Amino acid sequence: MYPEHHIIKNGHIDRCQVCNSNKLNLILDLGQQPLCDTLLTKEMLDQQETKYPLRMVWCEECSLAQIDYCVDGSVVYHPDYPYRTGITKELVEYQSGISKSLISKYNLKQGDFVVDLGSNDGTLLTGFKDHGMKVLGVEPTNIAKIANQHGVETVQKFFTLKTANEIKNKHGEASLILATNMFAHMATIGEVVSGIEILLKDDGVFVFENHYLLDVIQGGQFDTIYHEHLRTYSLKSLVKLFSYYNFTITDVERGSRYGGNIRVHITKGKNKPVSENVTAMLNLEEKSGLYKLETYMKFADRVKKAKKDFMSFIIKMKEDGKTIVANSCPGRSVTLLNYYGVNPDLIPYIAEQPTSLKLGMFLPGKHIPVVNNEILIKEQPDYVILLAWHYAESIMEQLRARGLKSTFVIPLPDLTVVEN
The missing domain is CATH 3.40.50.720 (NAD(P)-binding Rossmann-like Domain)
Structure with missing residues (x-):
């Protein structure tokens, strides 16, 4: 099915979330912190706030950066979660660009089925829908209701093996599955990746986008570390992650979203043709010191100086x-x-x-x-x-x-x- 360690249990994490190694080094301790998207009303100011440890650790085996404490997903992504894609103009334009480039790259046709995980208010899927594709969003929070009101069909659920099977039985297999800014967030790695494997047709593609470890380290961006972001991926760690499943990382791009992001293209099936971008990025990571502890120690010093x-x-x-x-x-x-x-x-x-x-x-x-x-x-x-x-x-x-x-x-x- 999937490795047991690809379900992250709530509470303290003492092993690598990707490769299960215990060779974890503490890089930065940001103290006890509240959940970043649990904003308070005036009435709540007098109540005791729950805070959780927020520490960044780095795995020397696969070069994943992660936090070492997992808060229950139903608490983090509470129904009133306050983030909406469609509010920022730049993001709307950017997501429209994603749909155009993927339709062209994968030669998607009218009627092809496209699924977006963590689809928020449906902004990204609108671009595919406008090109005649059949679309479906999967979104656990109440923002799913906004998407449905705007005509983007969305199921309000967490994406699991069960959800994947339900969607497949009802709508058929997907040509393309997307996840922008959510693949580093979920504790249920095994459920999500196995669900994607079930829902994708053979040679179908999963494309996700997230903040990127090299940019975080080079940019002193400690503020991308919060309880939603369980992991900050290097490409090396992603190659390791997908080696556990029936997938090949076939292409990768860098962008400037979220202060620097990585867009990863993963094709269903093993030994698929791989773009030279993948090798080039792995070489760049090594050359940039992303696989050495001293790089992370310098990062921590820079963060402390920025605070001072x-x-x-x-x-x-x-x-x-x-x-x-x-x-x-x-x-x-x-x-x-x-x-x-x-x-x-x-x-x-x-x-x-x-x-x-x-x-x-x-x-x-x-x-x-x-x-x-x-x-x-x-x-x-x-x-x-x-x-x-x-x-x-x-x-x-x-x-x-x-x-x-x-x-x-x-x-x-x-x-x-x-x-x-």
């Missing part, structure tokens, strides 16, 4: 009487602000776009309020910290266009101050 620089800057500006606020509240901001120890007396609010599901809520752990970003234009604070720093250019452009005169602060990979 950030806190020194904010405290000095506060002492000088400057006003400092933050903009954007992505999941990663929770890791950053909780690890740095930033309270509302240092940053009084985080501004979000008017369509955000997070407005009126409070940041887990630090209780900083999330407010409509119109306030930035009205108040013109001295400094605006960009917590979605991986989209800094487009955010600065948008806010300037709306008349914001503030100086921008980009916290990572190294603290940067951008005069307006």
